[in-house]
Amino acid sequence: MKLGLFYMVVFALSVTACQKKPDEEAHVPVVAEATEDPDWKTHPMLGYEVIREFPHDSGAFTQGLLLSQGQWIESTGGYGTTSIRRVERETGKVLMKTDLPAEFFGEGAAEMDGKIYQLTWQSQRGFIYDSKTLQKLDDFQYQGEGWGLTNDASSLIMSNGSDRLRYIDPKTFRVWRELQVRIGGKPVNLLNELEFIEGEIFANVWHTDQIVRINPKDGNVVGVIELAGIDAKEKRRDPEHVLNGIAYDPKTGEMFVTGKCWPKIYQIRLVPQK
Numbered sequence: 001m002k003l004g005l006f007y008m009v010v011f012a013l014s015v016t017a018c019q020k021k022p023d024e025e026a027h028v029p030v031v032a033e034a035t036e037d038p039d040w041k042t043h044p045m046l047g048y049e050v051i052r053e054f055p056h057d058s059g060a061f062t063q064g065l066l067l068s069q070g071q072w073i074e075s076t077g078g079y080g081t082t083s084i085r086r087v088e089r090e091t092g093k094v095l096m097k098t099d100l101p102a103e104f105f106g107e108g109a110a111e112m113d114g115k116i117y118q119l120t121w122q123s124q125r126g127f128i129y130d131s132k133t134l135q136k137l138d139d140f141q142y143q144g145e146g147w148g149l150t151n152d153a154s155s156l157i158m159s160n161g162s163d164r165l166r167y168i169d170p171k172t173f174r175v176w177r178e179l180q181v182r183i184g185g186k187p188v189n190l191l192n193e194l195e196f197i198e199g200e201i202f203a204n205v206w207h208t209d210q211i212v213r214i215n216p217k218d219g220n221v222v223g224v225i226e227l228a229g230i231d232a233k234e235k236r237r238d239p240e241h242v243l244n245g246i247a248y249d250p251k252t253g254e255m256f257v258t259g260k261c262w263p264k265i266y267q268i269r270l271v272p273q274k
């Protein structure tokens, strides 16, 4: 599996980017000031080293994770256990929390322009909160299932468990682009939690210990991160408690992963894998 993925990654790297369409020109991602690319960008196969462990609520069925003002924003799922939370990073203490009615099953979350956007699984309805207070401001509709969510500072980027990522305008909620994710020309299905990192889209692949790195220009997977064994000490009690949380601090380059109901959030360093 690993070797197969490696060859597919090499193949994917040789595929050229597609041409820009008018819609793409209207939604230009905001790119941070040019800095040196991190070393991991040049390696298609990556492993990890754990730098630090942070406490995490083992009752939180993590569906979305991100950093906001040095704190975690976390979306939890489940019928009756769905919430959006702001959590102290060092202690795992829940600083504020807004629950959703039991009919909603929370999914991915993203922050843009002082607002938090949260998806739900099958209700075709998302919710918008004030980032500072987590007070509900509004809601929005979309078609199909909602899984993961992130943004490139211009568009919300959403997964739905398939190999397609949808780009959504955060003002009109119109889907203006659909990105097919491929590795060596083959579809990568079950894309779940997302994080936009250094110009790439990182995606947890559901029920695996792998994160794929997606080139947003053409949907090709440019690298795979193998995280098998990261929670080995904790012993998963439930087969649904899979890897499903990616957060990143663009100021420091710090990267974090967790899973559903995992007792820890791990700060990791990406290292080349042979």
Ligand SMILES: [Ca+2]
Residues within 6 Å of the ligand: 064, 065, 066, 149, 150, 193, 194, 195, 245, 246, 247
């Ligand atoms: Ca995330």
